[in-house]
Amino acid sequence: MSFFKRITATxxxxxxxxxxxxxxxxxxxxxxxxxxxxxxxxxxxxxxxxTNHTGLYVALNKGYFAEAGLDVEVLPYNDSNPDLxxxxxxxxxGVSFQDTATIAKxxxxxxxxxxxxxxxxxxxxxxxxDREEIKSPKDLDGLTFGGFANSAEExxxxxxxxxxxxxxxxxxxxxxxxxxxxxxxxxxDFTVPYVAWEGIEAEDRxxxxxxxxxxxxxxxxxxxxxxVGNETWMDKNPEQAKSFVQALQRGYEDAIEDPDAAAEILxxxxxxxxxxxxxxxxxxxxxxxxxxLDENGKFGGQTETHWAELGRxxxxxxxxxDETGKELTEEPDWNTYFTNEYITx
Numbered sequence: 001m002s003f004f005k006r007i008t009a010t011x012x013x014x015x016x017x018x019x020x021x022x023x024x025x026x027x028x029x030x031x032x033x034x035x036x037x038x039x040x041x042x043x044x045x046x047x048x049x050x051t052n053h054t055g056l057y058v059a060l061n062k063g064y065f066a067e068a069g070l071d072v073e074v075l076p077y078n079d080s081n082p083d084l085x086x087x088x089x090x091x092x093x094g095v096s097f098q099d100t101a102t103i104a105k106x107x108x109x110x111x112x113x114x115x116x117x118x119x120x121x122x123x124x125x126x127x128x129x130d131r132e133e134i135k136s137p138k139d140l141d142g143l144t145f146g147g148f149a150n151s152a153e154e155x156x157x158x159x160x161x162x163x164x165x166x167x168x169x170x171x172x173x174x175x176x177x178x179x180x181x182x183x184x185x186x187x188x189d190f191t192v193p194y195v196a197w198e199g200i201e202a203e204d205r206x207x208x209x210x211x212x213x214x215x216x217x218x219x220x221x222x223x224x225x226x227x228v229g230n231e232t233w234m235d236k237n238p239e240q241a242k243s244f245v246q247a248l249q250r251g252y253e254d255a256i257e258d259p260d261a262a263a264e265i266l267x268x269x270x271x272x273x274x275x276x277x278x279x280x281x282x283x284x285x286x287x288x289x290x291x292x293l294d295e296n297g298k299f300g301g302q303t304e305t306h307w308a309e310l311g312r313x314x315x316x317x318x319x320x321x322d323e324t325g326k327e328l329t330e331e332p333d334w335n336t337y338f339t340n341e342y343i344t345x
Contacts, residue, residue: 041065041244043227044075044082044091049270051196051283052117052225053095054262055252057269064250068243086111086230093230093244098223099152102311105337108323110231113338114245116302117225117252118291121214123192125160126183126199129208134189137212138166146179146188147172153192155317156214164217183209196286200279220309223302224291226338234342245342249300256292256299259284300343307334 045053056074059065065072075091082094083101087109094111096104101113127134134140137160145157158168175182179191180198184207193199195211202209215221227248234241255262263280274280293299311334314320320328 039070039240040073041070041093041240042073042075042091044080044085044094045077046082046095046097047077048273049266050274051263051266051280051287054255054266054284055117055248057251057266058254058262059247059251061265061269062251062254064247065244068247070240070244070247072244083109083111083228086228089230089233091230092233092241094228096226096228098226098307098310099156099314101226101228102307102314102337103152103319103321106315106320106322106328106332111228112231112234112336113223113226113302114229114234114241114342115227115249115252115300116223117227117300118223118287119294120221120224120291122196122224122287122291123194124199124211124213125157125190126193126209126211127190128183128186129210131189131210134210137161137164137217140190141166141169143189144171144173146175146182146191148174148176148179152314152317152319155314155319156219157192159313159317160212160214160217160219163214163219164212196283196291200282200286204279220313221306222310223306226302229342242342246344249343252292253299255284256288259288301340301345302338304334307337311337 043056049057060072060074075085080090081100082091082096083104085091086094086096087104089110093114095117096111096113098113101111105111125137125140127140134143140157140161145154147153147157154172157170161170162168173182173188175188175191179188180193180202182188183191184202184205193202193209199209199211227245229241229245260281263284264277266284267274267277267280294301308331311320312331315328315331318327320332322328
């Protein structure tokens with residue numbers, strides 16, 4: 001896995017406004033969805049299996065979906081954006097991110113977030129630990145960011161630097177997953193690793209990083225990973241939607257209860273891709289300890305405040321555009337971007 005999974009999704013979402021409109025116009029979207037009589041439910045992954053997906057594989061392994069009368073198919077990542085797949089009716093659910101889902105929803109995508117897998121940003125701004133002159137993100141002005149060709153992320157980085165007291169003026173070189181190696185070798189000054197994956201990889205390689213959390217400087221928080229569902233399908237199949245989300249929630253809650261055992265299931269279900277069990281267990285523990293539970297120790301829930309704060313920032317940056325490509329001039333009803341109606345409270 002790489003943090004590039006999130007970047008890829010964001011790039012596609014930002015650039016897909018016209019595609020979303022075209023899908024709706026030619027009838028290939030999910031607006032013509034039908035009742036689901038056979039219990040078949042498809043979920044699209046955002047990247048190859050990793051610890052963001054552990055709860056899904058635990059639910060599959062333990063038969064939670066089967067108990068609910070559902071035949072769940074995991075659609076492997078194949079460069080297709082899950083938000084677009086869900087909107088087009090090619091998947092009933094998908095693994096997404098609050099920022100990309102917000103951009104897609106504003107552009108008319110037929111989706112809604114139904115479960116927050118992570119309650120806070122799981123990415124941080126990273127520099128090499130020996131860069132003593134960099135004491136906070138405000139010191140990144142004039143430096144070079146290893147980026148991913150995506151306006152949402154650049155806007156986020158500018159916002160973090162400005163929130164820390166800087167101007168938000170830096171150079172960006174588009175490197176994709178090579179950004180991490182470029183950081184380690186000193187070819188770029190900062191990038192944004194996923195701390196429960198690339199952060200652990202760097203540590204194992206003896207690369208010492210200094211990380212800055214976005215929210216420590218007043219930047220809006222985000223549900224890093226969310227599960228989105230096709231809204232038309234969910235409206236037509238409310239009981240199956242609820243059964244799917246609650247079975248998935250149960251799998252993630254098992255992962256929170258016993259992260260080591262859950263990581264073992266993740267590896268078992270993906271033995272051809274995931275070999276290092278110790279790494280997976282450390283990653284899963286890190287997610288459980290710092291990212292998956294809200295301030296009340298609960299998993300899965302979402303709030304209007306959480307959606308509104310990041311949404312307003314994205315709108316201020318001109319990133320929220322309607323299905324015609326025009327920037328939104330009025331603030332959306334953020335309650336339409338998510339729902340808690342399918343989870344077990």
